[in-house]
Amino acid sequence: MDFAYSERCQELRTRLLAFMDEHIYPNEGAFTEEVERNGRERGSRWQPLALIERLKPLARQQGLWNLFLPKSARAPQGLANLDYAPLCEIMGRVPWAPEVFNCSAPDTGNMETLERYAGEELKQAWLEPLLRGEIRSAFAMTEPDVASSDATNIATRIERDGDHYLINGHKWWISGAGDPRCRVYIVMGKTDPAAARHQQQSMIVVPADTPGITVVRPLPVFGYDDAPHGHCEIRFEDVRVPAANMLLGEGRGFEIAQGRLGPGRIHHCMRAVGVAERALELMCRRLGSRVAFGRVLSDQGVWRERIAEARIRIDTARLLTLKAAYLMDTVGNKHAQSEIAMIKVLAPTVAQDVLDWAIQAHGAAGVSEEFPLAYQWAANRTLRLADGPDEVHRNAIAKLELARYG
Template identity: 80%
Template sequence: MEFDYSDRCKQLQDKLLKFMDEHIYPNEKAYKAEIDRNGVEKGNRWLPTKIIEDLKPLAREQGLWNLFLPKSKRAPEGLSNLDYAPLCEIMGRVSWAPEVFNCSAPDTGNMETLERYATEEHKQQWLEPLLRGEIRSAFAMTEPAVASSDATNIATRIERQGNDYVINGTKWWISGAGDPRCKIFILMGKTDPEAPRHQQQSMILVPADTAGVDIKRPLPVFGYDDAPHGHCEIVFENVRVPASNILLGEGRGFEIAQGRLGPGRIHHCMRAIGVAERALELMCKRLNSRVAFGRRISEQSIWRERVAEARIQIDTARLLTLKAAYMMDTVGNKIAKAEIAMIKVLAPNVAQQVLDWAIQAYGAAGVSDETPLATMWAHNRTLRIADGPDEVHRNAVAKLELAKHMSLPGEDLELPVTRS
């Protein structure tokens, strides 16, 4: 199993680290101030920020654009999952940084979905402007009225009427829907309630300006509205779109979901490791700079234990992420499903623990806006729910592990007696 990065990946790493040092970290407070200023002066915190828009052309000029793209006709220079991992980790250290490089969720997953499953006409209409960073997109799957961790529960109806489909239902926690640049939804809903369980669902393209699409409200996370990205509740009432907007055909929703969510999940994990690394870095700087009870806090055994444990856990999570990425590249997402499920549990939990220790090290400052830690903690906590909760992924891992040791009919379940 080779985890060595390509020469191109190493070059991109160097450029990306320099870009972060020169343009991202120095603008963290200015980014937040601009959002607040938009709210006060323009009455709209959801407006795109000038800081990000000004940095995008610079990122493109330096070749730091659409780095998430796998190899395809549109991206012959696309990176492998393994090569993208360290780049995604670097971007993940600041929550808004991925957008600067056109590598932010949910656009990345939606672009891959369009590339794999959309018609050429739809690729021209939606994928091309997404790749250029001209528009944004959203993925409408989760619903308030059902346990969406079991996607077969999804109740939004997609009904065929002549040459159209008509959509009715409510979605929520739809990331990016509040952005005025969000022009297209990929929506998952039920086309045939009588079909076999995993063939009832379909995915369909819904332009955001279609009549009947009503964004009801933004949904704050631990008090953060996450503007200008955000997460919204949306009502789809008699939304009519052409029948050609269905992806692959009726009943193919789960097939598309598996193709979309595999890369999306590992990208979340890559970014979570970046979050954990930054939290550890901030924690160590704080511990080295403060004195309590006559000695530096970093000299106290409890903190040395936490720093060591943080390093062990982060490196463990990174290695499992790289293994999952390597397997996705070499044997495919389906065979790598156990590794993808395991890292989706491990990485967010590791990041959450390291963030908690870092907040503890900063004391009152850690829960304020003086550091990015509180915001990072709130955002990271959602990852234990997003793209499948921990419990679902653990259940999947357990079933796969138990299946390895399932005896065939006629096999003896008792262990053989051995003599020493």
């Protein structure tokens, strides 16, 4: 593969870096302040942010919009995975930045799912406003009562009732469900418990205002509630939706999940590389500005070891991410499954280690909100669970490797 960025990617990268410098980094404090101000003055932290809504049109005007969605007439600006990777990495340096470019999870995965598997009526109703950035969405798979790392365990029932389906179940850690702009869920549940193991599950599109849906509470991550995005516990009680909202047909849910999670996983990894890169930058700047025991910290051997190790591991993670992206573009997600699994293990682990070193370099300030490191550490730690825990991916890698030897 050619490791040089394409001409189009390079041009977009230059434009994106300038946008980050002008509009994103200077507003990191303003983002947090607006969330807190909503809580004080409007009675709820769970409100859309004027900052985000102000920046979205600017990003769209500059052509930095929907870059994640390749091969779609609805988003002709969408890039191949290999071209998108360095851009997604840059967006990942600030947790809320991807939304400004309409490239944030779980909307990206849901838009890809609707583009690939939904009928035209559902696309008009939900994909179009998502692509315009007018609404948000959520993906409801994880459940509190089963080990959801094995998707065949999902217990939520989706039962046919004439021209409709009835949904009953209990979900949690449903990212994005706290946002008042969240208008639609894609729900995974079981339509036929007696079918073959991987043909029991189905996915269905559920408008968020359908009667019977209760958002029970937001679930904080290490104390962070991630308002106004959130990760929520939800109950579905006799939720009735039209049969036409079923994606592909009954029993196709596991198949859709595999198609959805491949791009979702590598997008997480692209952003994780950006998180690690920024943590290293902050660490180096801090170490160069502090003196202890008569020496600048950056001159001390232990910190040089950590800086060198961070650079080696970040570049390793980036190169494996690019390889996985290249294979997804050229031979397809199925044939890239080993590389996707490997990078899903490696990238969040590298980011977590570099964040930990950066926090240590900042001393007590590193665990405060004076720097973005503590929040990034908390958010990144979830990636070792999201879209499949490390253990599941390591098992998949081992199975593929063992298969090579008979």
